[in-house]
Structure formats: structure tokens, C-alpha cells
Amino acid sequence: MKTVYLSYPLPAEVIREHTQPQVAAIGQFDGVHLGHASVISSAVNLAKGKHIPSAVMTFHPHPKDVMKKGDYEGSLTPLQEKQELLAGLGVDIVYVVEFNDSFSHVSPQEFVEGVLFPLGIEAAVVGFDFRFGHKGEGNAEMLRLLGDGRLNVEVIPPFELEGGKVSSTEIRKALQRGDLERAGRLLGRSYRLRGTVVGGEKRGRTIGFPTANLKLDDKFVIPVKGVYAVRAFLNGRIFPGVMNVGVKPTFHENETVPSFEVHLFDFDREIYGEHVSVELVHFIRNERKFPSVPELIAQIQADADRARELLKSGR
Structure with missing residues (x-):
């Protein structure tokens, strides 16, 4: 072409x-x-x-x-x-x-x-x-x-x-209420975000869930803030993982610009500067503020377990 x-x-x-x-x-x-x-x-x-x-x-x-x-x-x-x-x-x-x-x-x-x-x-x-x-x-x-x-x-x-x-408007509405299944049916495929891995706050490492912080390639439609089960495409390989789209309210009071952080399962390689395409497969939950960091960690573990289950089942 x-x-x-x-x-x-x-x-x-x-x-x-x-x-x-x-x-x-x-x-x-x-x-x-x-x-x-x-x-x-x-x-x-x-x-x-x-x-x-x-x-x-x-x-x-x-x-x-x-x-x-x-x-x-x-x-x-x-x-x-x-x-x-x-x-x-x-x-x-x-x-x-x-x-x-x-x-x-x-x-x-x-x-x-x-x-x-x-x-x-x-x-x-x-x-x-x-x-x-x-x-x-x-x-x-x-x-x-x-x-x-x-x-x-x-x-x-x-x-x-x-x-x-089928319309772009209906797909946007579905994404913005977390209905990935409907968005995918209208698109004919799962919705994807793309970006380059850049340096972040590195807080994920300290709580046992290192993440790749994405700077998006372009002005994408941003789905509802929350946690997603995802598949990441990196250097010709596919990695299952969990992604947070949001402002991390447990740590930030007045942040309005969302970040895009992906935790890849069983993955420990540095990938700064590399390009990643992330397929949003399942919406797990809305983003929310937690009373304490230990409670947040417990929820992140539960989110990761749920994402693994969903991705393995093929649902």
C-alpha cells in the first residue's frame, strides 16, 4: 500500500x-x-x-x-x-x-x-x-x-x-463507560493504545508491581479511568498484564492528567524507550482512592490475579 x-x-x-x-x-x-x-x-x-x-x-x-x-x-x-x-x-x-x-x-x-x-x-x-x-x-x-x-x-x-x-460515537461512549466488549464488537477488534516507555515515579517497584509508564503516540480516545486486563505487543511478542489508566488518587490530590502504567506478568527486563502497543481486553474496576498503601497493594494483587484469570480463560 x-x-x-x-x-x-x-x-x-x-x-x-x-x-x-x-x-x-x-x-x-x-x-x-x-x-x-x-x-x-x-x-x-x-x-x-x-x-x-x-x-x-x-x-x-x-x-x-x-x-x-x-x-x-x-x-x-x-x-x-x-x-x-x-x-x-x-x-x-x-x-x-x-x-x-x-x-x-x-x-x-x-x-x-x-x-x-x-x-x-x-x-x-x-x-x-x-x-x-x-x-x-x-x-x-x-x-x-x-x-x-x-x-x-x-x-x-x-x-x-x-x-x-455502528458508529465512532457509539464506540467512544462504550469506552468511556468501560464497556470494552461492546466497543470491541463494534470495532471488530479490541481497542488499543500505543506509546513509548518513559521514566515514571518508579513507585511500582517499591510496592512489588513494577510498571512501564507509557507516553502515548498521539491523541487517543482515553477510556474510563480504571484497571484493565491487557495484552502488550513488544518486539513481536505478546505479554499478558494489567494496566492502570488514571491519576493515582491514593498518591495525588489534584492530578488531572491521566497516566498509563502497564505491569507485565513474569517480566523483569528494562524497556525504556521501546514502543509498546497495548490491547485492552477486559475492564476490571474503576480507579479509586484507597485509605492506605497496604490496602492499595492488596487491591493491586487482586486486580493482577483477576487479570491473569480473565486472560487465561480467553474471555
């Missing part, structure tokens, strides 16, 4: 290099969840039938982050993870369009004539709720009209599961 970074207006050399007949799925696709996968797979299959490349066009940074509107609190799949997931869906090209204040004012017509036509896109595949252009003025029907016979448009209906449509 090839990734192409674009900015508007498209430079002439970009147009010369990348113009070709192709089918493109267009959207933000944050989460690359089951609904997104249905749109993207439709584009991939349509492209195969036409014997031309398949593409996904997405936007970075997230428009809500740039416009400072709505309830944007981070991405379910920051750009690197999104690219990896798209590659797994068989996409040939990913177009990452720079979203900035200037691009937010591009009209639907300018988007079609200045981005889609120059790239040679002959078919666009979009979700049922697709919006584009300044203030979201454009929808699928407008895209079809602006295509003026040069651009076929295929609209994919909602992907429904458990009596409702």
Missing part, C-alpha cells in the same frame, strides 16, 4: 505523478470500525472488478480538532494505526489530505474539481451520512451532481449490529 500526502490546492507535480483511473472510499474513517470496513471493502471490490487501483481518502488532523467544534477528545485510530488497518483491508493507495483552516473553507464544487477530478478518481464510495465541503454543505447526492457523469457515486447503507448502526 502506498500513502500519498496531499495539500490543497494540489501541486501540478502531484497531479502528474498520481493521476490515474481509480476507485476511492472517502471519509474520516476514525476507528476503521465495521461500518467503515463495509464502505472501504466495497471500494476495494469495485476497483478489483474494474481492474484499477483502490484508494481511501482521509483527512488529517481530524476536522473536529482543527475546527475546535463538537466533542472531539482524541482519535480511536490515529493516523499510523489507521494506515495499518487500511493496508489490512487490501487498499492500494491512501490519500492523506491535510485538513487546516484554509481547507475547511473549500466548497463542495472546489473539492470535486480541485481534488477528485485531477487525481482521476472515476468512482467514489461513501457512507450514508457522508458530508463534505465548507460547513458540511455537500452530501452524497451533491457529490453525484457535481460529478456530472465523470464520477460515479456509490452510497453504502448503515452497518447495523445489536439493533443500531
